[in-house]
Amino acid sequence: MTNGYINMNHQVYAPNIHLFAYHLQSEKNPCLLYAKVDEIFAKLNIPNFNLSQRIDLQKEPDRLRVDLLKDEEIAKNDNISPPFQGNFTLEEKTLNFDGFAYPLRIQDSYALTLNIRIPEKDEKDNDTEYVGTALLSQFNPDYSLLPNFIASSLGQTLLITAWVAEDKRDLFPDYLELVFEESSGKDSYLTDLAQECLEAFITDREKQPSFHREGELFGSPIYEYGILGDKTPYQHILVWLFCNKETDKKFSKCYQDLIDLFCYRNKIIQSYRDSRQVYKALDITYNKIEQEIDAVENITTTDTLSEDDLNKLQQKLKILAKSASEYTRLLRDLEEQRHTIAINTRNYGEKLKQIKVKIEKENSFWFGKDLDFLERFLSSNCRRFQSQIKANLGYFVPGEGLLDRAIASIRGIVEIEQTRIDRQRQKDAQEERDAIATADKALQNEIQAIGIAVGAGAIMASTSGLITQPWQTPSLSRPLHPFLIALFLSVIVAVASGWIVRLWQKTKDKQN
Incomplete structure (x- = not known):
């Protein structure tokens, strides 16, 4: 925090800071909110408060809404929200402040309401003095009430309330003027005062949320700061300037309802913010899937695929199957965020109805019964969030169906091409076996030819010695020449031997 204080000229009466913070019960650090209170109080020089040790996180687990302060702690002050007191020095003047810390559980979330204020009455029951808006910086030491420090999983709402000086309260246009007349500019003082309160509370301009809108609540002007998506983390700050007692009365009457209302609001906001992150992840995943499908189309441009192409396709299948799982999970997350927003939108609407019933039960006049400022979030933001996610x-x-069809198509291509390659491989193997068999047969024929030639040569060699004997013309009294007889008998023996060998081979083949 910067040293010194902004030179604020305006005076306010009984300024209050209300922190409404919410944290999911399922988070790893469920006691975060209550431990933060102890850290904040250390900065405010409030010793030994030890809120985190005075609560029971498991208290009455079956109830949807339960105060978390231990029973023995409640008995000490007969109060579900333990009070505290302190003081600080501003411009050489000591000022007393007090407040309370209220721990509770709302459905599946832990909640904290922390109030720090300058009381309306002092210890003698006299009205306290007006103070400059610069005092508000003392309530936020080291910006410890801002989201960066609190770091709750469901966010927070900060409400700054203060009474406008009596001589300035009539500057707020009354109901008839708001309805029947154009804005006269009388309330510019209040607008400037609200901005001054914000700047006093957060002196660093870089940390100040942007102005969003203004309106009326319970008969007094209220100003909202913080635009979703404008800064990270998102800040929601309300400055409510009390101009009449009716506002204070209705605020006190509906305080518990506002705690719940802000809880539902913060759940809706956080779910929508989470949905934007899911959307970005979905968009990235979808683009990756498109790139992988394009790569598959490049691989499958030819009529036939090689084994290398099939290996590439199988790798793409693995990538796409993993992407499909991630894509489905992200779609489920986005649907869950839409469901969460729908549930809490309904809860927000029901709570608004309860507030309306409370304030309409009183027989006071119309003043302060308009809830348009709170209803606008329901009619505008909630509808827009749900429409966006839808x-x-x-x-x-x-894209999920397209991805499934793409994976099925690639698998079909892989199976068809794998079958074709397997058949081609079998055909090639058969042709190789046929070629080997043909080569073997040719070799056997060649061997047989050589064998016949060798045999013929052997016959000729064995009978060649008879050629030299005298040749005579054959007759009935004279036999054939010995050479011809020997040659004839050798041929008969060779043919008979070959036939016997062939017969033996066929019999052996049949037995095998």
Whole structure:
């Protein structure tokens, strides 16, 4: 925090800081909010408060809404929200402050309401003095009430309330002027005062949220700061300037309801913010899937694929199957965020109805019964959030079917091409076996030819010695020449031997 204080000229009466912070019960550090209170109080020089040790996180687990302060702690002050007191020095003047810390559980979330204020009455029951808006910086030492320090999983709402000086309260246009007349500019003082309160509370301009809108609540002007998506983390700060006692009365009457209302609001906001992160992840995953499908199309441009192409396709299948799982999970997350917003939108609407019933039960006049400022979030933001997520689902859900069809198509291509390659491989193997068999047969024929030639040569060699004997013309009294007889008998023996060998081979083949 910067040293010194902004030179604020305006005076306010009984300023209050209300921190409404919420944290999911399922988070790893469920006691975060209550431990933060102890850290904040250390900065405010409030010793030995030890809120985190005075609560029971498991208290009455079956109830949807339960105060978490231990029973023995409640008995000490007969109060579910333990009070505290302190003081600080501003411009050489000591000022006393007090407040309370209220721990509770709302459904699946832990909640904290922390109030730090300048009381309306002092210890003698006299009205306290007006103070400059610069005092508000003392309530936020080292920006310890801002989201960066609190770091709750569901966010927070900061409400700054203060009474406008009596001579300035009539500057706020009354109901009739708001309805029947154009803005006269009389309330510019209040607008400037609200901005001054914000700047006093957060002196660093870089940390100040942007102005969002203004309105009326319970008969007094209220100003909202913080635009979703404008800064990270998102800050929601309300400055409510009390101009009449009716506002204070209704605020006190509906305080518990506002705690719940802000809880639902913060759940809706956080779910929508989470949905934007899911949307970005879906968009990245979808683009990756498109790139992988394009790569598959490049591989499958030819009519036939090689084994290397099949290996590439199988790798793409693994990548796409993993992407499909991630894509489905992200779609489920986006649908869950839409469901969460729908549930809490309904809860927000029901709580608004309860507030309306409370303030309409009183027989006071119309003043302060307009809830348009709170209803606008329901009618505008909540509808827009749900429409946005519905549109996102409408865009991305078809991609899931496209991805499934792409994976099925690639698997079909792989199976067809694998079958074709296997058949071609079998055909090539058969042709190789046929070629070997043909070569073997040719070799056997060649061997047989050589064998016949050798045999013929042997016959000729064995009978060649008879050629020299005298040749005579054959007759009935004279036999054939001995050479011809020997040659004839050798041929008969060779043929008979070959036939016997062939017969033996066939019999052996049949037995095998």
